[in-house]
Amino acid sequence: MDTLILAGLLCVLFVIIKQSSRRAILAALWIVALACGVLLKLHITSSLGSGLTW
Secondary structure, three states, rough: OOHHHHHHHHHHHHHHOOOOOOOHHHHHHHHHHHHHHHHHHHHHHHHHHHOOOO
């Protein structure tokens, strides 16, 4: 999970350094944010499903 988040952030950094349009940067940030949210949801629900508690 951490590797996927880091890869997404590195892609966003590449888009920023490449000096792309503001639309491309915002799209990349939203994609990374949504992917993080989905991964976090899957991570939390799988932990709770296996009997772990907070």
